[in-house]
Amino acid sequence: MKDVPPLREETLDPADWEPLRALASRIVADAVDYTRDVRERPVWRDMPPDTRARFQTPAPRNGRPLAEVYDDLVTHMLPYPMGNTHPRFWMWYMGAGNFTGALGDFLAAILGSNLGGGDHAAAEIDKQVVGWLKEMLGYPSQASGTLVSGGSMANLIGLTVARNQMAGIDMRELGVGALRTPMRFYGSDQMHSCHQIAVEAMGLGNRALRRVPTDAACRMNVAALRMMVAEDRSAGLGPAC
Ligand SMILES: Cc1ncc(COP(=O)(O)O)c(C=O)c1O
Structure with a gap:
């Protein structure tokens, strides 16, 4: 041998x-x-x-x-x-860290944890922070939550939950193709582009998101919102959130 x-x-x-x-x-x-x-x-x-x-060179082959x-x-x-x-960055809203x-x-990178499950301390911290947020915002203890990468993901997940809850069908099983009534969402005309990206990614299309006018102080015009909701209901659409 x-x-x-x-x-x-x-x-x-x-x-x-x-x-x-x-x-x-x-x-x-x-x-x-x-x-x-x-x-x-x-x-x-x-x-x-x-x-x-220097940032436009071919991929290096050697370390x-x-x-x-x-x-x-x-x-x-x-x-x-x-x-x-x-401190003198005034271009845009953006976290400074x-x-x-x-x-x-x-x-966190040293620990390299996967928070999808398992019995480990980082997952406990994740749950603890979600619990603290629920407490601060007055959510019931049985509410669930998750920490995500930022505003875009948070809004995508929040709007997806609203869509699934308000669709009137088993959206997770049947998908948007089975919707009997086109859904409508409402936001101020000042809202961030991530909401449009979210409704597009959710398969509802940009038109599903109505922009409600605002006043000089950027406050949503609630009378206009009521009118839009009534208008959509009478057109056979489904106001969701
Ligand atoms: C008001 C608002 N919402 C959401 C976002 C998107 O957040 P993120 O970049 O964390 O996905 C931004 C980003 O600039 C924002 O200004």
């Missing part, structure tokens, strides 16, 4: 953890300075053409030392942020 060669373990671990520890410490120290000194930098600056060109990749990020990426972490949150993100 021929000798079977010993199995060589494949790993993504570094050959030596110590240089990685040193680099990681440097990255954290740099990140503290970067966050602390945000006010000393411009909100935004244009990328020089040479820098921009590079991590320290070299990090140096590239320091030189070619960190000086050119969107600007939303700067903070250093504590960044450390939390790092540790």
Whole structure:
């Protein structure tokens, strides 16, 4: 019988953890300075053409030392942020994040948890935070919830729940093709584009979402909303939410 060669373990671990520890410490120290000194930098600056060109190269075939990749990020990426972490960023509503949150993100990635199930602490934290939100918003204890990536996903899920609940058919089983009455949703004419994206993704189409006019203070005109709902009912459509 021929000798079977010993199995060589494949790993993504570094050959030596110590240089990685040193680099990681440097990255954290740099990140503290970067966050602390945000006010000393411009909100935004244009990328020089040479820098921009670096992001348009073919996919690399070979790996590079991590320290070299990090140096590239320091030189070619960190000086050119969107600007939303700067206190003088007034372009758009956008979260600024903070250093504590960044450390939390790092540790969440270290743990690499899947929150779809299992008996583990991260899943318990997830449930605990949903419970806290229910408590703050006055929801009943039997209400359910889930943490998602942001506003677009939250609205897509919320509108999908409303659609399924108000469809008058078993929507999850039969799908939108079985709807007897076209559904209608209502939002202010100031609402975010994610609502339109949601109704499109839900198979209802943009027309299912009516835009209610607002006044100079951006408040929805409730009389106009009532009229739209009545108009839709008399046209045989199904106001949902
Ligand atoms: C009012 C509003 N709703 C929803 C969204 C979409 O949120 P996200 O980017 O978290 O999906 C935004 C994003 O800018 C927003 O401004």
